[in-house]
Amino acid sequence: MSGEAKWNEAFADLAEVLVSDFDLADLLHRLADASMRVCGAAGAGIVVADQTGRLRDIVYSSEGIRRLERIQLDTGEGPCVLCYRSGQAVQEPDIASLAERWPRFAAAASGLGIHSANAVPLRLRGRTVGALNLFHPRPGVAESAALRAVQALADLAMLGIVQHSHAGAPPESVPVQVRNALLERSQIERAKGILAEQGSLSMDEAFERLRHYALLHGAGLTQAAEALNTSPASAESVLSATAP
Structure with a gap:
């Protein structure tokens, strides 16, 4: 399947959820799955900030990815933390080179056979509320067009959450709704x-x-x-x- 065909399929899959009476878990898992297909990633995870500003893992493609996300959140190391704090996409093409900067994350990723990673921000009403992480089995720079497509998928999902919120609800309620996915x-x-x-x-x-x-x-x-x-x-x- 061509890159364009994969992207079209990913957008169609996500749109199918958005036009239904979706729950947040369904939407965020579909977002992770679609993003993996677009980038050819081996794993994906989503983290969001709770009401105290603490990052929490909410979606993960496997238990191994869950452990890797937890290490990032517990140690403050890794692309998802940097992406959330900066509000900018992060690309790490060679995790082995991060052994001094992020020693625990780099060791855990290597142990899972993960050698490169990307993260894109989850944005709502001009605020970064979390990050979507993609993990790859080989070092290298991800295709820029694919990363733009992943960011578009993430933005589309967040727009769906805004639309899904109660009519007339204040802006502060939308991040609260995302965090309800923790429950x-x-x-x-x-x-x-x-x-x-x-x-x-x-x-x-x-x-x-x-x-x-x-x-x-x-x-x-x-x-x-x-x-x-x-x-x-x-x-x-x-x-x-x-x-x-």
Whole structure:
């Protein structure tokens, strides 16, 4: 598939969510997936600032990426922190060269087979509220057109959040709405744990099964997670419906 075709598909996928009655978890996971396809990234993560200004990981493509994001947030090292603080896109073409500047991040990334990274800001009403991170298995500079497309995807998602907010709500409520996705994430994590335990799955496998089940039933990701958390016995139905 050509680069242009990948970008068109990514925008169409995100737009499909935006024209529906989406929940934030669905939207942000679709944003991460679409951005990975556009850039050919091996992993992606999204961080947002909570109401105290502390960065929190909210979306990650795998448990390995989640650990890498946590290291960035715990140590203050890495592209997502720099991107959020500066409000500018960050490109790190050779993570090995960052061993002195960001020693813990560089070591963790190398251990996961990640050798370059990009980050683009998540912007709402002129404010940077978080960052989208993309991780690559090889060193090198990402294609500038692809990064512009990723920034456009991020901006489109943020515009969708503005539109999705309650009519007449003050500007301060929009970042609060983004941060509400932290609560949605906790529901998703609980549901993943139930599926992982009952189905003898990894957390990554459990998440894919939960997502698949939500799609099969036309439900939001958070809605599917809440239903499972309310009735853990229904895990067997989820596992049966999504069996490979």
